[in-house]
Amino acid sequence: MTDGGATRQRVLVVAAYPALRAGLLALLASDPALEPIATEGAELGGNDGNVISAVVVDYSAGEPEEILSIAEALPETPLILIGADPASDGPGISGVPVAYLPSDVDARALAAAVHAAAAGLIVLDPAVAGATGVHTHVRASDAGESLTAREREVLHLVAEGLPNKAIARQLGISEHTAKFHVGSLLGKLGAGSRTEAVTLATRRGILPV
Numbered sequence: 001m002t003d004g005g006a007t008r009q010r011v012l013v014v015a016a017y018p019a020l021r022a023g024l025l026a027l028l029a030s031d032p033a034l035e036p037i038a039t040e041g042a043e044l045g046g047n048d049g050n051v052i053s054a055v056v057v058d059y060s061a062g063e064p065e066e067i068l069s070i071a072e073a074l075p076e077t078p079l080i081l082i083g084a085d086p087a088s089d090g091p092g093i094s095g096v097p098v099a100y101l102p103s104d105v106d107a108r109a110l111a112a113a114v115h116a117a118a119a120g121l122i123v124l125d126p127a128v129a130g131a132t133g134v135h136t137h138v139r140a141s142d143a144g145e146s147l148t149a150r151e152r153e154v155l156h157l158v159a160e161g162l163p164n165k166a167i168a169r170q171l172g173i174s175e176h177t178a179k180f181h182v183g184s185l186l187g188k189l190g191a192g193s194r195t196e197a198v199t200l201a202t203r204r205g206i207l208p209v
Contacts, residue, residue: 099123
């Protein structure tokens with residue numbers, strides 16, 4: 001949609017409760033360059049076909065599987081996670097820009113994060129970093145504890161040398177979800193590759209020798 005000849009960026013808002021959705025929509029609407037829209041998680045795969053520039057998710061009442069469903073429905077779209085802990089809750093999506101913002105984010109900061117993520121940047125609000133102890137990487141001593149049960153399953157399969165397609169088949173999930181989990185555990189371990197992830201996990205006692 002255009003406003004005075006300029007193209008506005010469409011931003012999808014996902015929140016568990018109507019009041020939360022309404023609040024986020026109002027914050028985003030204060031930026032004339034953004035066009036916020038809301039939809040239920042079940043409708044994500046059936047949007048009207050217009051390009052979504054970013055997805056804002058209120059994570060305070062969300063679940064990791066909900067975030068996975070969003071990523072599957074809109075695999076190339078940046079995520080702005082509000083109220084997520086990047087050290088344990090937030091999914092480390094490989095190749096997709098992600099922004100982590102506090103629950104009390106204001107309109108200016110939210111709009112800035114949307115624009116940054118849409119431009120391909122990763123955003124970590126200082127308030128989130130200070131509260132979680134996260135800087136550029138999750139602390140090595142916490143990496144094993146922060147892995148979910150599913151990520152540990154994926155890690156063992158990665159250690160066996162299985163590619164994403166085989167991991168997906170083994171666990172009964174989609175290939176994109178498998179890729180999602182691999183990206184998440186790489187981020188939590190601070191690894192740049194699968195081989196490094198297995199090496200680090202072994203050294204830290206996450207994987208048996």
